[in-house]
Every structure is written in structure tokens, then in C-alpha cells.
Amino acid sequence: METQQFVYLIFSIVLLLALVFDLGLLSKKNTAITIKQALLQTFFWVILAMSFFVFMWMTMGSKPAIEYLSAYLMEWSLSIDNIFVFILIFNSFKVKEKNYSRVLLIGIMMAIVFRVLFITVGVALVEAFHWLLYGFGLFLLYTGYKMFTTNEEEAFDPHESTTYRLLKKYLPITSHDGGGKFFIRENGKPLYTSLFVVIILLATIDLVFALDSIPAVLGISKDKLVIYTSNTFAVLGLRSLFFLLRGAVNQFDYLQQGIAIVLIFIGAKMLGEHYLNLWIDKTTQTVFSLLVIVLCLSGSILYSILFQKKGMIENYKDPQTNA
Numbered sequence: 001m002e003t004q005q006f007v008y009l010i011f012s013i014v015l016l017l018a019l020v021f022d023l024g025l026l027s028k029k030n031t032a033i034t035i036k037q038a039l040l041q042t043f044f045w046v047i048l049a050m051s052f053f054v055f056m057w058m059t060m061g062s063k064p065a066i067e068y069l070s071a072y073l074m075e076w077s078l079s080i081d082n083i084f085v086f087i088l089i090f091n092s093f094k095v096k097e098k099n100y101s102r103v104l105l106i107g108i109m110m111a112i113v114f115r116v117l118f119i120t121v122g123v124a125l126v127e128a129f130h131w132l133l134y135g136f137g138l139f140l141l142y143t144g145y146k147m148f149t150t151n152e153e154e155a156f157d158p159h160e161s162t163t164y165r166l167l168k169k170y171l172p173i174t175s176h177d178g179g180g181k182f183f184i185r186e187n188g189k190p191l192y193t194s195l196f197v198v199i200i201l202l203a204t205i206d207l208v209f210a211l212d213s214i215p216a217v218l219g220i221s222k223d224k225l226v227i228y229t230s231n232t233f234a235v236l237g238l239r240s241l242f243f244l245l246r247g248a249v250n251q252f253d254y255l256q257q258g259i260a261i262v263l264i265f266i267g268a269k270m271l272g273e274h275y276l277n278l279w280i281d282k283t284t285q286t287v288f289s290l291l292v293i294v295l296c297l298s299g300s301i302l303y304s305i306l307f308q309k310k311g312m313i314e315n316y317k318d319p320q321t322n323a
Helices: 003-026 035-060 062-092 097-128 132-149 162-170 194-220 224-236 238-245 255-271 273-279 282-306
Strands: 183-186 189-192
Touching: 003 035, 003 224, 035 062, 035 224, 035 238, 062 194, 062 224, 062 238, 062 255, 062 282, 097 132, 097 194, 097 224, 097 238, 132 194, 132 255, 162 194, 194 224, 194 255, 224 238, 255 273, 255 282
Parallel strands: none
Antiparallel strands: 183 189
8 A cells, every 4th residue: 555545644634534433432412611621622633633733744754744834824723714704693593502513513524525516627627728827926925915914804794695595496495494403394394594605605605705714725725635635634623613603703804814814825836836946945835834824823923812803703702601
């Protein structure tokens, strides 16, 4: 068995066992997740991701391991934007807190499937048409610039989204959650509940965010193993991160600018890849990229804590405390 095949096998086994452990021991069906439980689950997924980093270093060497860690940190930080939108979706459809965990899990699992397809197509296109990397680089420069210069994001209304309109147009949808079900019958007619709609919205919104994150990861590594594993660990940790940060997202107002700088850096790196390869070896480039990502993300979080401004979710109310 080749080294890469062995790593894929171990990754699959670890992922399966981790999901069983998370769902069987750390989570309980139809119960609200406390801050303590969310912290425990977050530590669990982060430690697992870091352990896989050590495993990759031991089996595949330092370069792919550092690429994996860089890609993981990038995806993990971009998850903050996902959480903000997820909060808006849950509030808009009045999802009960006891259903949060189950709905998030299904939505995230669907998002992983979509991402795998997206990554596979993206890597195949880059391998066939290398010049696409320059297009991705320009896209990241533009995205980073817009993200850095935007002071306030436009209010997102899930009921006005294209996905919801399409679902409402082609599917019979009811406005309630059907007692926690995804599909019910009323007067003999089949109906999809609001929970079903929320799951579809979560998956499609994550795919929209992937339009930024996947090109960014391709700027870090073109190894499908690195991209698959880093994305999977980051997205699976999103559920516990949601419960941990949903009441504190507004404390990281400047994280957006930190991510923007990283996107601009990676975009510039993709555009200058040919000249960089002439002067700097790949391992040094990878280590430098990791340092830039860590510095920008940690610096923006620290700056947010020290110089808080008015948060974007100041009116967010916890469903349980109404505070």
C-alpha cells in the first residue's frame, strides 16, 4: 500500500470513529448544547486535527503536513463568517435550540459532500488548465480587497435568498418545524418542514463560502489529500464552534480584515508563483505562508479584543434566555 493510500485509510477510520464518539458520547439528541459541552467538543475536533497534522508529518514529511495545517487554519477562520450567517438562518426560521445540533450536523455533512465534489472539479481543472491559478489569484485579490474595505455587510435575509425561493417554488413547504421532523403529511398532502429548508440553506450557504475558501486553499496546496482532509476537519468542527461562539461572534469585528489580508497574500502568491519558484524553494514558501496566516489571524483576533467596536450581531438574542 502506498503512503498516500495509507494516510487516506487512516483518515477515513479516524473520521468514522470520531463521528461515532462525538454523536454517541459528546452529543445527545434533542437537547441544547451548553457552553461547557461546546468547549469540550471544540477541543476534541481541534486536538484531532492537530494529531492528524503530526501523523502527516511522520508519514509524508514536513511540507504536506505544514500545507495541511495552513489550509486547516484558513478554513477554520473562515468558519466565523459561516457562523454569523447560520445564526441569521436559525433566527429567521425560529429553529428551537434543541434541534440546533441535529440540523447543523446534517447540513454540515451535506456541505462536506458538496465540497468534495467542488474540490475534485477544481483540482482537475487546475491540473488541466494551469492558467486558471492566475484567475483564482486575481479573484482572491478582489475578494480580499472587498472584504478589507467593507465596513458593514449587507443584511442577509434567508427568506429572500435564491435557494429559499427555488425551494418554495418547486416544493410544498410548511412554515412550522413539524415537531422536529423534516417531512410531514397534512390533510393527506406531503409537506417539507422549516427544518428541512434550514438544512438545505446551511449546505448551500457553505458552498457559497467555499467559492472563496477553495481557491485560497489551492493557493496553499494542490494536493487533493491535503485539501480534502483540512476542509473536512475544519467543517466538522464548525458545529461545536457554532455553539461556542454564537454569542460572541461580535467580539471578533476585525477578524474579517485579518482574513482579507491572508486572501490578498495568497492571491499575490498565486500570481507570482513562477518567479517565487525560481528564488524560493517550496518548503520555505509553505512555512512562510503558515507564519503569515497565523500572524494575521491571531493579530486580528487580539486587535478585536483590545479595540472592540460595535458588533454586527448586537441585537442577537439567545432563544433560551431571550437576552
